Amino acid sequence: MNAILVFALRLLLILLSYTFLGWIIYTIYMDLKRESSLKEEKTTSPIVLSVKIDDEEITKRFRQPVIILGRDPSADFFLNNETISLRHCKVFFRQKQWWVEDLESTNGTYLNQGQVTTSTILTDGDKLTLGKVDITIRINQNIILE
């Protein structure tokens, strides 16, 4: 009887010990994840998009990691032009780079005259063409927002 009891306790001992380990590792992992997402937010470089529609120049500075461009008024960068789809394309920050991705727009997205078919990296001074609208990209690298 004692032997069975001790055997059960020995299993419990192993179980508890590894719960202890697993728990530490889990909480450390969660800490790391939180820290890295925190870091990611902090290191998002600001991007400045400027556009000239009907002689009216719009320049906007963005901090968020994802920017939707389109004719839809709810889009992050609202562009009132017939040649632009409602949700035309997406500009987003990942792996310390800004990327552009076409959202199946009617007239397509062009980066420096080349059509954007997959996610493409943007650099400072690039020209993005949506329909008949040209957008100038300004990226200030390595500036940390508070």
Added chain:
Amino acid sequence: MINIFPYGDKSSPNDQTQGKLISLAAIIIITFALILSISPMIRYHGAAEGYRFDHWLGVGVWIAAFGLLHYQSSRKLPQRDPYILPIVSLLSGIGLMTIWRLYPNLGLRQTIWIALASAFVFLGLNFPIFLDYLRRYKYIWLISGLFLTGLTIFMGTNPLGNGPTLWLEFLGIHFQPSEVLKILLIAFLASFLTDRQVFVYKKFDILLPTLFVIVSALALLIVQRDLGTATIFLLIYIGMIFSSKGNKILFYGALILAVILIGFAYFYIDIVKLRFDAWLNPFSDPSGASYQILQSLIAIAEGSTFGTGPGLGSPGLIPVAVSDFIFASITEELGLFGAGLIISLYIILLYRAIKLVKITQHSFDRYLALGLTFYFGVQTILIIGGNIGLLPLTGVTLPFVSYGGSSLLVSFIAILFLLIISNRIPANPPIEMVHHRRTIRLSSFLIAILGLEMLVTSLASFWFMPSLVNRPENPRWIVHDRFSERGKILDRDNQIIITNIGQTGSFQRESNHIPLYPVIGYTNPTYGQTGLEESMFDYLRGYETYPAMTLFWQDLLYNQPPAGSDIRLTIDLELQKFADSLLGEEPGAIVMMNAQSGEVLTMASHPYFDAKNLEENWQDLINNEEAPLVNRATQGLYPPGSTLFPFVASTQIELIQQNENPFSIMNGSPQLQTCATFPGSDLTWQAAMTHGCQDVQAKLAEFTDVTQLIELFQNLNFFSPPDIRLNVAQADSPDYDTPEALYTGQAFNLTPLQLALAASALTNQGILPAPRLVNAYQDSNGNWITLSKLGQNSQALDADVAFWITSLLETPDSPHWQITSNEATQDEQVITWFIAGTTADWRGQPTTVVVLLEKDAPILAEEIGLSLLEQSTQISLTNGQQ
């Protein structure tokens, strides 16, 4: 998860995490202690020992200490790392329980040291500013550390009374200053490096002063033969200098210095050479240099995956189990799971320390954290590596776990430093600085080595487990014998020959007939096993007789084999006693057997020994020229001489039939002095054989082709050892170069058992029986199961030939034949053989007897042999002379 140690209502997530983890650690330690309490009941099967409770004192102190530390650290250092304290609590708890389990008196001391060390940390938590004092007065600290260590040269003592004098005694407390010196040195280097940061480009500004410090510290330690600590110093120094300055010249310079030092140590310090050699070749000297490492590996292998269970293993068999080899002790009882736990805890601890190095804002803090990382890392790697044979053994302690007050105290202080450093880091640290990459790489290297050690441990406890456990150096069978009865040894009528006395935990072998010990053999913790105890071990211990499942559960639940199985011999105890009384004090041997079945009825070897007092008499026994430990019946080799006569005669039947007596083949008259006993004046063939007339045998043999003789002897198994469940001597090979020696029976040697078997072939219609000494064993249900013979019977002589020879040899008026012979052995000693057997006229069991005396005593030999044969066959025999 419940939190036994809540800290107020306003506890932060940090405090919560730490509190819950320490609570879980407490539950683990309580479970451990519970198992330890019950374990004696299991080992002793409810007898003798009851539950044990003494170690609960340790549990109580441990809970109080870490409860208070949790409380105080939550109050004073709200931003501290919440993982460090729980890890330390679990490590020190497991260590404490293991020490209590091994040596309760040391457990009590370790409990006191844990209380003291915790009290120190408790106070230290109130003065985080202490770190700055450590930095500001670095020279004073360092010099006092060196001074104290230097003091051990003049005033050093050793708590054990002998050995290196590394301790200072104060009010009855022994303290090891070199442990404190470690942490003072780290603090010194950290503050020194911080101060010199501006002069990054002047390498020698850093190298020279620190080199001076480290060399003087090393010199002190080497003088004191504290080489383990010296190694740690060196490695910490190299690690800190390299990762702080990242200068390759410095690094390689230090590395070369280390190699030179180790090389120097190898050639000039004996113990270093010893340790290195033992490490390179752990199986070379299992009882000497590599004894420790081998025992440690065996213990780890014994633990296997799940461990034997706390309190159920035998880690006490490992040398210095509580300090140097505590990792092996824990692994034996907690298994690979336990080893994995310990190593993982250190890895996490190192990881947290490295994280501090990465994110701390202060230079001094960074260097100090770095030094402490190396302090824990290097020490853990060295000692675990030493335990598993990956590194040479360095006598350092496993931080928090090993027994040792100074080491425990210093490790706790190091933890206090880490806690203070972690508390100084702002809540939201900015991004790490890139230029510490080298630091991170080097300290991650420590973690990688620990991972490798985990791998090697699993190799030892899994892959190499069977081969390590079955090594002859593994002494755990002795413990098994004490706790679980070995099988009894019975004679053919179930009379007890060997039984056990004592009770669970102290079983001992007890013999009812001591003169049989050379056959039975001894079983002894120091000298191992011999005889039947060795050859029948798997039966006596039950490994062969129980179902595998029973053995598996017994091992899992009790870490003991079940009570062993009894075995029944073919020996007849009454006859055996009679034989031993006949042989008396004469050095010699007797084998009597049933010629048909090959069952050995009597096997005597004198002088004998008593296995009970082996330790006291060992020197006498092994130095005794008469070799009482040897079983002469199966291990003694003697020239057969003229006992070969009937076999030689079997090749020349026609010649004997043509010549009425031997005179006609002899050139002139035979030399009667070559006969063992006087054959009478009218020499017949019968008389010549019976009285062992050697020159007649030699003359007769000359007529036979040598190859035919060799073939005959081969058929009689003279050149192959008999298959019997005992250790037998390696059989001789015939000497072809001198046929003369072959004719006189001096070309090769035989054991009495071999000759008894050959004699049985004569008596048993030419069939050479395979011998049998062990008849049966009793299985777990109490049934006797017959053990088959190891060998096969074989037709050595034609049945007609054997009949013809025994008829020729037969003593008038008596259904038996006999031969007496005396020979000079190679070392000029004279021996006497007497062999006899029943003939076809005898209607009972065919029986043969062989008597060997290590002196010239034909009459005595004949008397002994005939008395035995009479006793066993219950017929009155007349010898040839009547």
